[in-house]
Amino acid sequence: MDKRILLLAAAGLLAVPAHAADKITLGFMSTLSGPNAIIGTEIRDGMQLAVEQLGGKIGGLPARVIVEDDQQKADVARQLAEKFVQSDKVDAAIGFSFSNLMLAVYKPLVDAKTVTISSNPGPSQLAGKDCSPYFFSTSWQGDNWAEGMGAYLQKKGLQNIYLIAPNYAAGKDVIAGLKRFYKGSVAAEVYTPLTQLDFSAELSQIKSSNASAVFAFYPGGLGVQFVKQYAQAGLKDKFPLYSAYTVDESTLPAIGDDALGLIVATSWAPDLDNATNKKFVSGFEKKYGRVPAPYAVHAYDTIMLLDTAVKAVNGKIEDKPAFLAALRKAQFESPRGAFKLNTNQFPIQTFYQGEVKKGADGKPRIVIQDKALENYGDAYAQTCSMK
Amino acid sequence: MSATLLLEQCLNGMQLGIMLFLMSAGLTLVFGIMNLVNLAHGSFYMAGAYLGAFVYASSQSFLLGVVAGLGGALLIGLIAEFLIFRRIYKGDHLDHVLVTFGLTLIFNDLARLIWGPAALFARVPPFLSGQVNIFGLISYPAYRLAIIVVGLAVAALLYVLLRHTRLGMLIRASASNRTMASALGVNVVVLYALVFALGAGLAGLAGLMAGPIFTVIPGMGDNVLILAFVVIVVGGLGSVEGAFCAALVIGLIDTLGRSFMKPLFGLFLERAAADNSAPAIASMLIYILMAIILFFRPQGLFPPKSR
Known part of the structure; x- marks a missing residue:
C-alpha cells in the first residue's frame, strides 16, 4: 500500500508541464542475424541513412538510437521491448522485421504508451480490430x-x-x-x-x-x-x-x-521519379555500396515521420496527445511520393x-x-x- | 494424370533419392564397420556445399568448385577422423551421440564465422542450366538429370569397390567380424580412416550438388541428416545396397506423395478438405513408411548378412 502511494507521488512529480525536450531517444530492433538478416539489415541501414542525412537530429532534437538484434526470436524481442520501456525510457520504438515478433511486442509497448512505428510488418489485426493510437506503420498492411x-x-x-x-x-x-x-x-x-x-x-x-x-x-x-x-x-x-x-x-x-x-x-522502385527518391537512392548507394530495397525506404520514412511530427510540436514530445496527433497528421515527401496516413495509421499509397x-x-x-x-x-x- | 507427368515426377523422386543415397552411404558404412553413430555426418554435406559454392563463385571455375567441395569434405573427414573419431570408436552409442552432436554445433558455428549468417546462393554452371529432352517425351532440367547420372555412376563405382576389389573385401570382412579381420592381419586403423573419409567425401558430393537446389546456410546438413537416418534404418543398418534401395523408395514416395496426394484425396473429399489435408499427410508419408517397415521388419529391408 505504502509503495503504491509512493509511486503515485513519483508519477505526480513527473507530470510537469510540457516543455521542449533536450533530446530524443529511439529504441530500434530488427532481425540482424540468421538466414533472414537480409531484411533487418535493410531496415537498420535505411534508418541510419535518414538520421545521418538529418545531421544526427530528429525535428531539431539530438537523436540517440539504441540498435538491438531480436534474433528472430519472440522471447528476445519481448525482453528488448521491456528494456526499451523500463530502462532505456525510449520516446519511440522503431524497426521490426517479422509479423510474429511484432505481435509479441505489440502489447507491452502500446500498453506502456510507447509510440511504436513499424518499418515492415503490418499484420491485419493491428490494422483492424486491435489498432491503437500509439501504433503507426510506414510500410504496408501485409496483404x-x-x-x-x-x-x-x-x-x-x-x-x-x-x-x-x-x-x-x-x-x-x-x-x-x-x-x-x-x-x-x-x-x-x-x-x-x-x-x-x-x-x-x-x-x-x-x-x-x-x-x-x-x-x-x-x-x-x-x-x-x-x-x-x-x-x-x-x-x-x-x-x-x-x-x-x-x-x-x-x-x-x-x-x-x-x-x-x-x-x-x-510500392516503390529505385528509379521512381521524384527528388526525395533520388536523394535517398544516391545516398544509400554511396553509404552502403548496394541498391536499397523497399524495407530501407520504410525505415527511412519512419525517421522522416518522426522528424515531421517533432517539428510540428516544436520539440515538446513529452506532450503525448499533441505528439500523437502530429504523427497522425504528418505529411511529407517520401521516396514513394507524398506520404500520408490512413485513419488506422497505416499509409495510404499507390x-x-x-x-x-x-x-x-x-x-x-x-x-x-x-x-x-x-x-x-x-x-x-x-x-x-x-x- | 498423364504418363509424361508421372515419368517426370519419377525422375524428380529419383533425383531426391540419389541425393539421399549419397548422404546415407557414408553414414551406413561408418555404422556398419566402426559401429559409430555419426550425427556430424551432415557437417561434411555442409562443408561440400559451402566449399563448392564459395570456390566456384570466387574462381568462376565450376571444375575448381567441384574439386574444392569434394576434396575439402574428404580432407575434413580424414582430419576429423584422425583427431577425434578414432578415439571414440570403442565408446558406446551415447558417447558417440554426445561427441558428434557437439561437433555439429562447432561446424555450424565455424561456417557462420567464416561465411557469415546470411545464406550463400550457389549457381548452376551455364552448361547445365538448360533443359534436356528425354526420349522426345519430356524436357527435364539438365542439372537435375546430371545429379541422377552422377549419383548412379557413384553407386555403381561403390558396388564394384565393395564387391570386386581387395579393399572392398577387407571392408566387408571388417564389417562382418572386426576382431577376426584384425587378427588376420588387416590394418584396421588405416581401413577405418579410409572408410570414414570415403563417407565424408560422398556426403560432400551430395552437399555440392544440393547447393544450387537448397540454400547454402549454416546448419543445412541437419535436416538432410534426419532423412538419411530414415533411409539407413529402412534399408537396414550397415547395408549399402539397402541404403540405395531405401533412398530411392523414400525419394519416390516423398515426391509422388507431394504431387498426387491431392488429386487422390480430391476423389473422395471436398476440395477445401483435400487442399488442407493432402500436404500434411504427404509430408508424413516417409515416416509412416518407416514405422510400417520397422513394425514388420525391425532389422530393415536388406540387413547385412552377418554381423
Whole structure:
C-alpha cells in the first residue's frame, strides 16, 4: 500500500508541464542475424541513412538510437521491448522485421504508451480490430502487394491462374489479398511446407497443367530458390510468373538473370521519379555500396515521420496527445511520393506493377510500368475503432 | 494424370533419392564397420556445399568448385577422423551421440564465422542450366538429370569397390567380424580412416550438388541428416545396397506423395478438405513408411548378412 502511494507521488512529480525536450531517444530492433538478416539489415541501414542525412537530429532534437538484434526470436524481442520501456525510457520504438515478433511486442509497448512505428510488418489485426493510437506503420498492411497484383491481373483480364505459396499464416493472407481483387478463375491453389526449398514436384505439376499463368509468394531465400528453379525447369516462357514479396532489390542479386521478365507488385522502385527518391537512392548507394530495397525506404520514412511530427510540436514530445496527433497528421515527401496516413495509421499509397529488366550496368532491376492501385489504404481500416 | 507427368515426377523422386543415397552411404558404412553413430555426418554435406559454392563463385571455375567441395569434405573427414573419431570408436552409442552432436554445433558455428549468417546462393554452371529432352517425351532440367547420372555412376563405382576389389573385401570382412579381420592381419586403423573419409567425401558430393537446389546456410546438413537416418534404418543398418534401395523408395514416395496426394484425396473429399489435408499427410508419408517397415521388419529391408 505504502509503495503504491509512493509511486503515485513519483508519477505526480513527473507530470510537469510540457516543455521542449533536450533530446530524443529511439529504441530500434530488427532481425540482424540468421538466414533472414537480409531484411533487418535493410531496415537498420535505411534508418541510419535518414538520421545521418538529418545531421544526427530528429525535428531539431539530438537523436540517440539504441540498435538491438531480436534474433528472430519472440522471447528476445519481448525482453528488448521491456528494456526499451523500463530502462532505456525510449520516446519511440522503431524497426521490426517479422509479423510474429511484432505481435509479441505489440502489447507491452502500446500498453506502456510507447509510440511504436513499424518499418515492415503490418499484420491485419493491428490494422483492424486491435489498432491503437500509439501504433503507426510506414510500410504496408501485409496483404497490400498481393492486392496490387490482384488488381493488375484483374485489369489484364487473365483467367485460370495457378496459385502457389508456403503453408503458413502469411501465405494464406497473401492469396486472400490477391483474390480480393482478382476475380478470374483459379487453376489450382497449392501450399508447400515453409521449410521446403526443392520445388521439383510442384514445378512438374505446373508444367502439366493448363494454367495460363502462375502467381507465387515466396519471401526471402525461398523466393531465390523458387524463381531459379522455375527458370531452370523451363517454365518461364510458357507460364508467365507473377509474384509479390518474392523478387525485390534484396533478393535480385542472388536470383540474377533468371528473374528477367518477371512481373512483380511493388510500392516503390529505385528509379521512381521524384527528388526525395533520388536523394535517398544516391545516398544509400554511396553509404552502403548496394541498391536499397523497399524495407530501407520504410525505415527511412519512419525517421522522416518522426522528424515531421517533432517539428510540428516544436520539440515538446513529452506532450503525448499533441505528439500523437502530429504523427497522425504528418505529411511529407517520401521516396514513394507524398506520404500520408490512413485513419488506422497505416499509409495510404499507390501500388505499382513492375517488370524485372536488365539495367544499364547489366544487372537485373525492377522497373515500374503501371499503377495497379492508386491511393489505396487497406481492407481492415474500417474495422479499426479510430476514425 | 498423364504418363509424361508421372515419368517426370519419377525422375524428380529419383533425383531426391540419389541425393539421399549419397548422404546415407557414408553414414551406413561408418555404422556398419566402426559401429559409430555419426550425427556430424551432415557437417561434411555442409562443408561440400559451402566449399563448392564459395570456390566456384570466387574462381568462376565450376571444375575448381567441384574439386574444392569434394576434396575439402574428404580432407575434413580424414582430419576429423584422425583427431577425434578414432578415439571414440570403442565408446558406446551415447558417447558417440554426445561427441558428434557437439561437433555439429562447432561446424555450424565455424561456417557462420567464416561465411557469415546470411545464406550463400550457389549457381548452376551455364552448361547445365538448360533443359534436356528425354526420349522426345519430356524436357527435364539438365542439372537435375546430371545429379541422377552422377549419383548412379557413384553407386555403381561403390558396388564394384565393395564387391570386386581387395579393399572392398577387407571392408566387408571388417564389417562382418572386426576382431577376426584384425587378427588376420588387416590394418584396421588405416581401413577405418579410409572408410570414414570415403563417407565424408560422398556426403560432400551430395552437399555440392544440393547447393544450387537448397540454400547454402549454416546448419543445412541437419535436416538432410534426419532423412538419411530414415533411409539407413529402412534399408537396414550397415547395408549399402539397402541404403540405395531405401533412398530411392523414400525419394519416390516423398515426391509422388507431394504431387498426387491431392488429386487422390480430391476423389473422395471436398476440395477445401483435400487442399488442407493432402500436404500434411504427404509430408508424413516417409515416416509412416518407416514405422510400417520397422513394425514388420525391425532389422530393415536388406540387413547385412552377418554381423
